[in-house]
Amino acid sequence: MKPQHSAYCVHLFTATGAVLAMLALLAAVDYDWPMMFLWLVLAFVVDGIDGPLARRYDVWNYAPQVDGVLLDLIIDYLTYVFIPAFALYASGLLDGWTGWAALFIITFASALYFAHTGMKTADNSFAGFPGCWNMVVLVFFAIRPPDWLALTVILLLAAAMFTNLRFIHPVRTRRWRAVSLPVALVWTFCAGWAAWVEFDPQSWAKVGLMASSLYLLCAGLVQQAIPVRKKKAERR
Numbered sequence: 183m184k185p186q187h188s189a190y191c192v193h194l195f196t197a198t199g200a201v202l203a204m205l206a207l208l209a210a211v212d213y214d215w216p217m218m219f220l221w222l223v224l225a226f227v228v229d230g231i232d233g234p235l236a237r238r239y240d241v242w243n244y245a246p247q248v249d250g251v252l253l254d255l256i257i258d259y260l261t262y263v264f265i266p267a268f269a270l271y272a273s274g275l276l277d278g279w280t281g282w283a284a285l286f287i288i289t290f291a292s293a294l295y296f297a298h299t300g301m302k303t304a305d306n307s308f309a310g311f312p313g314c315w316n317m318v319v320l321v322f323f324a325i326r327p328p329d330w331l332a333l334t335v336i337l338l339l340a341a342a343m344f345t346n347l348r349f350i351h352p353v354r355t356r357r358w359r360a361v362s363l364p365v366a367l368v369w370t371f372c373a374g375w376a377a378w379v380e381f382d383p384q385s386w387a388k389v390g391l392m393a394s395s396l397y398l399l400c401a402g403l404v405q406q407a408i409p410v411r412k413k414k415a416e417r418r
Contacts, residue, residue, distance in 0.1 A: 185239065185240070185244045186244045186245060188239045188244070189239045189240065189241040189243075189244035189245035190244075190245045190248070191239075192232060192235045192236050192239050192241050192245070192250070193241065193245055193248045193250060193253065195228065195231075195232055195235065196228070196232040196236075196250060196253055196254060196257070197253065197257075198228055199225045199228045199229060199232075199254075199257035199258075199260075199261060200256075200257050200260070202221050202222070202224050202225040202228065202261065203221075203225060203257060203260040203261045203265060205221045206218045206219075206221035206222050206225065206261065206265050207260075207265055207268075209221060210265055210268055210269050210272065213272070213273070215269060215273055215323060215377075215381075216377045216378070216380045216381065217377075218265070218269060219269075219320055219323070219373070219376075219377035220374065220377045220378065222261055222265065222266070222316050222320070223320075223370060223373050223374045223377065225257070225261040226261070226316065226317075226370060226373075227370060229254070229257070229258065229261070230352075230353060230366070230370075232250075232254065233254075233353060233354070234353060236250050255296055258296070258313075259292065259293070259296055261316060262292075262313055262314055262315055262316045263288060263289060263292040263293075263296075263313055263315050263316075264289065265316075266288075266315045266316045266318070266319040266320075267284070267285050267288040267289050267315060267319075268285075269319060269323075270284055270285065270288070270319050270322065271284065271285040273323070275322055275323065275326070275332070276329050276332055276333065277329060280329045280330075280332075280333045283333060284332070284333060284336050287336055287337065287340050288315050288336065288340065291313075291340040291343055291344075292313040292315065292343070294343075294344075295310065295311075295312075295313050295343045295344070296313060298310075303348060305355055305356065305357060306351055306354035306355050306356070307348045307349060307350050307351055307354075307355045307402050307405070308348070308349045308350075308351060308402070309345075309346055309347075309348065310342055310343040310344055310345050310346070310347060310349070311339045311340075311342040311343045311347070311349055312343075312349055312351075313343060317369070317373070317395065317398075318335070318336070318339065320373050320376070320377070320391070321391050321392065321395055323376075323381050324376045324381050324385075324387065324388045324391050325388055325391075325392065326383070347402070347403060347406065348402035348403060348405060348406040349398075349399070349402040349403075350362055350398065350401045350402040350405070352365070352366035352398065353366075355402070355405075357405055357410065358401060358405070361397075361401075362397075362398070362401060365394050365397050365398060366394070366398065368390055368394045369390075369391065369394035369395060369398060371390075372387040372390035372391045372394065373387075373391060375387040376388065376391060
């Protein structure tokens with residue numbers, strides 16, 4: 183296969199995320215939250231794979247007519263932000279004014295963040311919370327926190343989007359990647375299982391979700407607090 187054809191196949195693969203987003207939305211309209219999250223987990227997997235494929239097949243040079251970054255951002259806003267925010271509100275997980283507040287905060291703050299040109303740091307981490315509301319909302323469905331706690335978490339994470347606090351990219355952040363990538367895979371498996379068993383409160387997946395989420399949330403902050411020593415950086 184010619185390099186151009188391989189590169190365009192990567193774009194086609196990325197675009198399947200839009201189809202998965204539509205399937206998730208259709209499930210959400212039917213209030214079928216487990217099925218909605220299963221589609222979103224599949225979209226999460228696609229999003230984790232298409233980046234390495236894009237770099238492997240050099241889509242920037244061989245398929246420049248399609249802006250892969252823009253395509254990815256459009257799909258990510260649907261699957262990471264828009265549909266999870268709708269689910270959080272429509273499910274009644276946050277009742278009354280707290281549901282409205284969460285809906286507006288998530289969609290408004292994320293729209294601004296996704297348009298921010300400086301969201302990536304030099305080590306390919308994220309500057310500010312990267313708007314992974316699909317992960318946050320899925321954990322909410324699994325553990326059912328009280329309204330005040332869920333809204334507090336949403337407010338803190340939304341505020342963190344506009345700071346210099348660092349959050350890792352499990353695939354692209356090289357530091358601790360040998361740990362971060364397996365943890366991300368554990369999160370993905372636990373998320374899929376939690377949705378598959380319809381968020382059974384007795385499921386072991388809840389523990390795996392909480393532990394892996396805590397690592398993914400805090401690893402970048404710890405790295406920021408404990409920077410790589412200069413000598414080690416020079417050796418690399």
